[in-house]
Amino acid sequence: MTAPSTERDIPALVRAAIEKHGAKRDALIPILSEVNLALGYIPGEAFKEVRKQLHDPTEGVFVAESQLHALASFYDMLATKPRGEHVIKFCENAPCHVVGGKAVWDTLREKLSLKNGETTPDGKWTLVTTSCIGLCSVGPVVLVDEDLYGNVTPEQIGDILGRYE
C-alpha cells in the first residue's frame, strides 16, 4: 500500500488535496490526511510543499512548516515515518482486552518479533496499536491494512498473516 515517496509526484498530490479541501488554514488536517492516505505517511518533502502552496500572506493564509509538524505529531492517524508494506493495527482497549486481546497481542509481537510501532527489517510488516474502532461486539479486533478480523484468537494469527505472503 505504501509507495516510496520518490515515485510519486508530491507537488501534484498536494495540489490536488488543496483543490479538494480548499486553500485555507482550517483545511490543513484534511490535506495532510489526504497525503498520508496516498503515501502511507507524510514525507518531509510534503510538509515543505504544503507550506509552499498554502502560505499566502496576501490572502491572509499563514502556514509555517512547524505548524504542520505539530499537527502530524498530535494526530494519531498521521504518520511521519514510512510504514511497512502491510500495517497491522491491534485494538488495545478494554473491551477487546477482557475478551482475550492480550494473548492475541502477545502472539502478534512474538510471530513478527516486533514491538509496538516497529517495522520488520524487510519492510513487510508494521505493528501498531489503534484507538477503539467501534467494532467491540466482535473483539478482539485486528486490522491488516483495510481488512478487518474480528473474534480473533491467538491460533488464527498464523493464518491471517499467511494471507499476505
Next chain:
Amino acid sequence: MQTKRAMILVSNDPESIRLGADDLVKSLNDALAAYELQDEVDVSTIGDVGRADILPLVIVYPEATVYGPVKAGDARYLVEEHLYKGRVATDLLAPPKQLSGHIGWLRTRKGYNPAEQRVVLERAGRIDPDDIEDYIAHSGYEALGKAVTEMTPMQVIETVEKSGLQGRGGAGFPAGRKWRFVRGAEGDKKYVICNADESEPGTFKDRVVMEGDPHQVLEALAIAAYAIGADEGFIYIRGEYGVAYQRLEKAIRQAEEFGFLGNNIFGTDFNFHLHIHAGAGAYVCGEETALIESLEGKRGEPRTRPPYPTTNGLWNKPTLVNNVETLSNVPAILRNGPEWYKAIGTPSSPGTKVYTIMGNINFSGVIEVPMGITLREVINIYAKGMKPGSTFKMAQTGGASGSIIPAALQDTPMDFESFRKAGVSLGSGALLICDQNVCIVDLVKVLLQFFRFESCGKCTPCRIGTQRSYEIVERITQGQGQLEELDKLLEMAAEMERASNCGLGQTASAPVRDMLKHFRTEVEAHIRLGICPTGVCPMVVEEEAAPA
C-alpha cells in the same frame, strides 16, 4: 435448480392449520403469481416455532423477518410490501415475546428484540441509508418542515426544553437550555456542530446511527440551526469512521438537491449550509473546545473555559455543539410532541438511551432502551445472560471515562439522576460487562494506558497524573506495589479532578477511585500477599508488559 432470492416459511403445526395456515399458503402463492414473483420466491412450511401467541406465523428469508399472526387476507399486502417493494410490512410484524418479571417503564413496540424501544434507531436497519426518498417515506424531514413553516425558533427551543432531552455525550446537560444560551448569545454569525468524534473505547452507538440513518442527523442539525439562528454547520466525525463519513457526505448532497439544505429551505428565507469534517485520530477532540480547535485546523488542545462555546466557539462565534444521539432525538420530539417524549424513560431522565453492550455476555451489540432500566435487566434480557461459566463481577460504563459498577449497584436504575446519586456515571453509553476472571487491577491498568496515551499534554495535572497513575498501577500488576502508593493514587486523583483543564483529566482518575472504593481487598491482595486472585497479572516485571 434455479436460485431463489427469497423464501417464505409458513407455520403448519395443527394450531396454525386450524387458524387458516393452508389458506394462507395458497394466498401467498396467488399473490406471488400476481406480481410475477413465483420464479424468484419459494413458499414452504415449518413446524412448531414455540410462539403460540402469533400463529399462523410467517418468516421471510434471507432477512428472517418474523410476521404474525398473518391471515390469508394479509398475503397480498405482505407480498407487495416485503417482496415486491422490498420493505418490511411493519404492521404485520410479530410482537416481541411477553416478558415475565418487572421491567420499568417499558412500552413494547412491535418487531424488535424483547421490549426494545427505538426512537433514535427507529429507522436504522429498516431503510436504505443511501436513499433520501426512503427516509422521506418514513416521516423524514417532516419535523424540519414543521419547524421552519409552522414554528418560531423560540417555539422549537421551548419544545426541546419541555421534552426534557439531556445531552447524550456523557454529561447529561439539558439540551434545550444549551440551545437557548446560543440563541441568546450576541452576534449575527452562529454555528451548529454535530460532535461525531465518538472515541470512548467501547462506544459505537453514534456510528450505528450515522451509518443506518444519516439523514436524521442532517434534519436535526437543520432544526437546531433554525432554532439558534445559525446558517452554517459542521459534522466533526472521527477519522476512523470511513463508512459513516461516506454515507453522511452522500446524504448531504441528496438533501441539497431536495432543498432540505442550502438556501430558502421549504421556500422560507431560512438558509443552512452543512459541511463534514473528518478528524485524524485524537480522543481528546471529543471535548467540545478541542473539537473546535481541530475544526480550525489546529492541534486539538482544549481551550480554557469560560468563555464557553455557547458564546465564543468556532472562529470565536457563538456555537452549539451537540452529540449525534442527542440531535437524533430532536426530529421525533418535534413530530410527536414533548409530552410523548416525556412519557418514555424516567421523570428526571426522559427518553431512551442507546447502549453498546459487550464483554463476557451472550449477545454483544447495540440496544436502545428507555432510561431507567437497570444493569441487571440489560444483562439478563438484552445481553441474554452472562456467558456459560461466567458470573457478573463488574461493569465498566461509558467508555474509559465512565465508572466501574460493582455487583451491589446492579439494580440502580440507569438514568442520569439515579447514577449521580449512586456516585457513578452513565458516560457515553458503553457497557462492558466483566466476569469473575477479569482482574480489576489489570482492567484499570488498560484504562490508564489509554488515558496516558490520549492526554493531549497541554495541562500538567493530566499529563503527569495519567502517567504516574499508570506507573503505580503497573507496578502493582508486577508484584512491586506498595500500600502507601494507594494513598498517593487517591491524592493524585483529587488533584487531577480539581486542576485539570478539561474532562479528560477530570475523569481519568475515575477508574482508580472506583477500584479502590469497591475492590480494595483485591488490590491489596496483590500488594500484601503478592498474588493476583484471578491469575491475570504477571506479578513479575516483564520486558514489555503492555502495549506502550
